[in-house]
Amino acid sequence: MGSWALAAAVLGFLGVVAHGSEPWLNQTQVYSTNANSGGSNGVFVGLTLIQSAAAKGGLCLDGSLPGYHLHRGFGSGANSWLVNLEGGGWCNDVKSCMFRKNNRRGSSNHMERQLQFTGIMSNRPEENPDFYNWNRVKVRYCDGGSFTGDGADASAGLYFRGERIWQAAMDDLMAQGMRYANQALLSGCSAGGVSTILHCDEFRGLFxxxxxxxCLADAGMFLDTVDVSGQREMRDFFNGIVRLQGSGRSLPRSCTSRMDKTSCFFPQNVVPNIQTPTFILNTAYDVWQLQQSVAPKKADPQGLWRGCRMNHASCNSNQLQFLQGFRNQMLDSVRGFSGSRQNGLFINSCFAHCQSERQDTWYARDSPRLGNKRIAEAVGDWFFDRADAKYTDCAYPCDGTCHHLVFRGDY
Structure with a gap:
């Protein structure tokens, strides 16, 4: 489990926007030939440490203060707030959490002092037509448990205080003027997408x-699925997080009242009971899940899936059939959710992960489309009640608008 946790800890792709790119370990990502407009001129925004968090016990894994990046809104968006919860994998044992506490995933001492806001965070109307002039906040992720933990390991010098970081950040933002918001959107990608789902109704309760x-959850639908060896690697991993970090006390009671705590870390078991209007943005063939829960190296000792993990074009017919089964599970997991008029959905048949914070996939000339709508347009239609926004793609390889991710190297 150690190597799995380490990979999860260092995958920089999970929700980071830094100079318009997401560095994955040693991988280089390239896109299909129809994707050539990923650049952005988004503003760089400074880091604010939450001074009041210490008194509340809201500390990063290493005991440093948590923080956020806030870019103030203006004009018609002056009283609107977009709060984005950063992603970045998880840690499920002491060893992997010790690794994180020495980098930006577990310590504000190692965080970038400025982040560029792109995609849904951009301050440019041509890049982000509906939210560009809102107050936009990126809450940094330094607890390794999707803002749910409430415990510590004194011998290792580790603080599992994700829930207290969440509370301290929200308290600070309310004092910064969010209490006067006339509209608010909570969002996040990957582990931040999980955080968004787990905290959505709590966020609603602030106002x-x-x-x-x-709430908008991007690439957060991690499934409790069987891998290619017949095991449930993701369940084992999430179980480690919940047990180590004491996350069970922070998970939605609408789920824990009827299911075990580990099951309630899986968004598929939480979304049926979310009361707040929510939009799920996901790919049907999430490459993070393909690489780390559907066909992880541990489940593929002979390396039969290596090529498929790195490049969808290398998947053989049997592998694609297995992945079509994964897609069916993804669609089944949101079937009840999508039946509610208040919710939105955009599930495209792409081999990708996180599409709201990248400029090229959020809103660009050649961005992915469903129903002739780019993701930004579908989300805007849903938030502002302009139109029904429920889009589900046909199965791969039917969609020619995808920005597929291809990798060099393996781990």
Whole structure:
């Protein structure tokens, strides 16, 4: 399990926006030939450490203060707030958490002092037509448990305080003016997408009923699925997080009242009971899940899936059939959710991961489309009630608008 945790800890792709790219370990990502407009001129925003967090016990894994990046809104968006929860994998044992506490995933001492805001975070109307002038916040991720932990390991010098970081960040933002919001959107990608789902109704509860509040979860539908060897690697991994970090106390009671705590770390078991309007943005062939839970190296000792993990074009017919089964599970997991009029959905048949914070996939000339809608347009239609926004793609390889991810190297 150690190597799995290490990979999860260092995958920089999971929700980071830094100079418009997401560095995955030693991999280089390239896109299909129809994707050539990934650049952005988004603003660079400084880091603010939450000074009040220490008194509340809201500390990063190493005991340093948590933080966020806030770019103020203006004009018609001056009283609107977009709060984005950073992603970045998890740690499920002491060893992997010790690794994280020495980098930006577990310590504000190692965080970038500025981040570029792109995609849904961009301040440019031509890059982000509906949210560009909102107050936009990136809450940094330094607890390794999707903002759910509430414990510590004194002997290792580790603080599992994700839930307290969440509370301290929200308290600070409310004091910064978010309490006066007339509309608010909570979002996040990957581990941040999980955080968004787990905290969505809690976020709604911060505001009066007159405030329009919704949630957007990008690439957060991690499935409790069987891998190619017949095991459930993801369940074992999530179980380690919940046990180590004491996450069970922070998970939605609408789930834990009827299921075990580990099951309630899986978004598929939480979304059926979310009361707040929510939009799920996901690929049907999530490459992170393909590499780390569907066909991880541990489950593929002979390396039969190596080529398929790195490049969808290298998958043989049997592997594609297995992945079509994964797609069916993804669609089944949101079937009840999508039946609610208040919810939105955009599940495209791409081999990708995280599409709201990348400029080329969020809103660009050749961005992915469903129903002739780019992701930014579908999300905007849903948030502002302009149109019904429920888009489900046909099975691969039917979609020619995808920005597929291809990798060099393996881990």
């Amino acid at each position: 009066p009923s007159s405030t329009k509040v919704k």
